[in-house]
Amino acid sequence: MPSVFVTGANRGLGLEFVRQYSADGWRVFAACRAPGSADALSAIAAETDGRTTLHAIDVSDRAAVQRLALTIDEPIDLLINNAGQMESWDEGFGRIDYAKWEDLLRTNLFGPAWVSHAFASHIAKSDRRLIAMMTSGLGSITDNRLGGRNPPGKLYLYRSSKAALNMLVSKLSFDLKARGIAVMAMGPGHVQTDMGGPTAKLMPPESITAVRKVLADRSLEHTGRYFFYTGEEYPW
Ligand SMILES: NC(=O)c1ccc[n+]([C@@H]2O[C@H](COP(=O)([O-])OP(=O)(O)OC[C@H]3O[C@@H](n4cnc5c(N)ncnc54)[C@H](OP(=O)(O)O)[C@@H]3O)[C@@H](O)[C@H]2O)c1
Numbered sequence: 001m002p003s004v005f006v007t008g009a010n011r012g013l014g015l016e017f018v019r020q021y022s023a024d025g026w027r028v029f030a031a032c033r034a035p036g037s038a039d040a041l042s043a044i045a046a047e048t049d050g051r052t053t054l055h056a057i058d059v060s061d062r063a064a065v066q067r068l069a070l071t072i073d074e075p076i077d078l079l080i081n082n083a084g085q086m087e088s089w090d091e092g093f094g095r096i097d098y099a100k101w102e103d104l105l106r107t108n109l110f111g112p113a114w115v116s117h118a119f120a121s122h123i124a125k126s127d128r129r130l131i132a133m134m135t136s137g138l139g140s141i142t143d144n145r146l147g148g149r150n151p152p153g154k155l156y157l158y159r160s161s162k163a164a165l166n167m168l169v170s171k172l173s174f175d176l177k178a179r180g181i182a183v184m185a186m187g188p189g190h191v192q193t194d195m196g197g198p199t200a201k202l203m204p205p206e207s208i209t210a211v212r213k214v215l216a217d218r219s220l221e222h223t224g225r226y227f228f229y230t231g232e233e234y235p236w
Pocket of ligand 1: 007008009010011012013014032033034057058059060081082083084085107111134135136137187188189190191192193194195196197200
């Protein structure tokens with residue numbers, strides 16, 4: 001039975017990953033900050049005869065990430081670094097909250113690095129050996145210039161965190177290749193979640209069905225690359 005570890009599993013895209021992989025019979029490690037109040041997640045887990053388990057994780061807390069990794073003694077085929085935060089569109093130049101920027105980097109950049117590091121040996125023991133980092137078109141420098149797909153100003157915190165995450169993907173892909181682990185950046189498209197907002201083009205089931213299809217087809221030969229939910233390669 002293949003296994004997946006998902007961070008930020010209690011709502012939005014993380015919850016949809018858990019719903020779909022659980023329905024497909026996978027072993028699912030569903031990690032979130034407050035499992036005790038994750039009602040939708042608990043309801044999914046209750047239908048799986050113990051295949052889907054809930055785990056407490058705040059990805060911005062390195063020691064806690066390491067402690068959790070020590071409690072799990074099973075291979076993990078696919079790690080999805082999904083937990084993320086974004087500031088409001090109002091916080092442009094001159095209105096940057098630097099303390100918030102530090103916090104956001106801990107979740108969006110250091111968190112995926114810490115989780116990947118802590119769980120690398122679990123992934124190396126598995127058949128699929130894949131790490132997916134949930135990135136964003138808003139982190140693509142090509143796409144955030146004048147004339148690009150995204151409006152050029154604002155969102156310094158989020159955009160810089162995802163651009164740096166993209167570089168993390170590129171560097172980790174070299175360092176983990178010898179252990180047979182592929183690392184990819186995945187763009188889910190603009191999706192209706194708390195983060196994506198109500199006007200986004202896609203709903204979570206549509207985006208995550210497509211993302212899972214892309215991931216199902218990826219292996220070490222695709223490591224260090226950035227894919228959109230459509231399967232196309234995305235510009236960094
Ligand atoms: N939605 C989009 O249009 C879109 C587009 C491109 C990329 N993405 C990326 O896709 C991922 C999921 O986005 P989403 O739309 O599902 O966002 P969301 O609805 O805002 O959900 C974010 C999730 O991340 C969790 N989280 C935040 N900080 C955390 C931390 N320090 N430790 C552990 N969990 C934490 C949240 O948990 P709490 O409930 O505890 O806050 C929540 O489960 C993010 O990385 C995002 O950047 C989304």
